[in-house]
Amino acid sequence: MNPRKIHRSFRQAFAAIFLALALPGHATSAPSVEELIRQGIEAERRLDPVAALPLFLAADAAKPGDAVILQKISRQYSDQSFLLSDPTEKRRLAETALSYAERAYAVDPTNAEVALSIAICHGNLGLYGDTEAKVRHSRQIHQYAEEALRLNPDYDWAHHVLGRWHYEVAKLGMTRRFLVQLFFGGLPKASLAEAVRHLERAVALAPDTVGHQVELAFVYRSAGRIEEARAAFTRGLALPEREVHDALSKRRATEALAALPAAPAR
Numbered sequence: 001m002n003p004r005k006i007h008r009s010f011r012q013a014f015a016a017i018f019l020a021l022a023l024p025g026h027a028t029s030a031p032s033v034e035e036l037i038r039q040g041i042e043a044e045r046r047l048d049p050v051a052a053l054p055l056f057l058a059a060d061a062a063k064p065g066d067a068v069i070l071q072k073i074s075r076q077y078s079d080q081s082f083l084l085s086d087p088t089e090k091r092r093l094a095e096t097a098l099s100y101a102e103r104a105y106a107v108d109p110t111n112a113e114v115a116l117s118i119a120i121c122h123g124n125l126g127l128y129g130d131t132e133a134k135v136r137h138s139r140q141i142h143q144y145a146e147e148a149l150r151l152n153p154d155y156d157w158a159h160h161v162l163g164r165w166h167y168e169v170a171k172l173g174m175t176r177r178f179l180v181q182l183f184f185g186g187l188p189k190a191s192l193a194e195a196v197r198h199l200e201r202a203v204a205l206a207p208d209t210v211g212h213q214v215e216l217a218f219v220y221r222s223a224g225r226i227e228e229a230r231a232a233f234t235r236g237l238a239l240p241e242r243e244v245h246d247a248l249s250k251r252r253a254t255e256a257l258a259a260l261p262a263a264p265a266r
Helices: 002-020 033-045 049-062 067-083 085-107 113-123 129-149 158-168 173-184 193-204 210-222 227-237 246-259
Strands: none
Touching: 033 049, 033 067, 049 067, 067 085, 067 113, 085 113, 113 129, 113 158, 129 158, 158 193, 158 210, 193 210, 210 227, 210 246, 227 246
16 A cells, blocks of 8 residues: 555544544534544454554543553554555554554553564564664564463464464574574574464464464474465465455465475375
8 A cells, every 4th residue: 555545544534533522512522532442443353554543543642551552553553564565664663563562561561462562563673674683673572472471371363473483583594593692692492393382372272363374384384294284374365354464474375385396196
């Protein structure tokens, strides 16, 4: 989506909300915080972070310092980054998302979803910067995903993020991990087996989530479990899209599935 269109839509939606709040004699028609949150969640379900963001910002203006609202704002900035192609703007959105996630965590460090938001933001920011910055972000991903899982052992997305972390770090290989250890202080231990364990758990907890199935398929492929990878890719592609990044996951799955060796003849 064109960044100018996103910004224009943002301004229009934001102006509409505050026009309703500001019109004299219409105080009773101003949406409550609960109504703003409800509408924001509805926009989330429509996979429309551009519409959801001003609603949650308005809720924050009416009720500042609420961890749930701050986390929702963080998510909208993060999700909007998937709609853009300009790396500078994507990075700016990821940095803004992280700032709101950290504010939410400062208010409520016992909320697993808030803790995981910080991990996800560092994952987005890990796409930018030099090797030292990537290592620093990787440590933060692991730290806050582990914290989210400690707070809620059955949080499927915490298992997902940890599974992906183990997969990506395990892919570095011994030589690159040695260099990271030598020059940047290293990373926590990672293994493909742990990647499988966490992503299988994510799938068990939420089998209808596209991302869980697709990332598990990539891990199976890396482990040489080709038929299980084929089945997981196929399951993921058959599921409805419920997250902004599901379309990207499906594109990756389609390409990976096509590249798998042919299934053995029966």
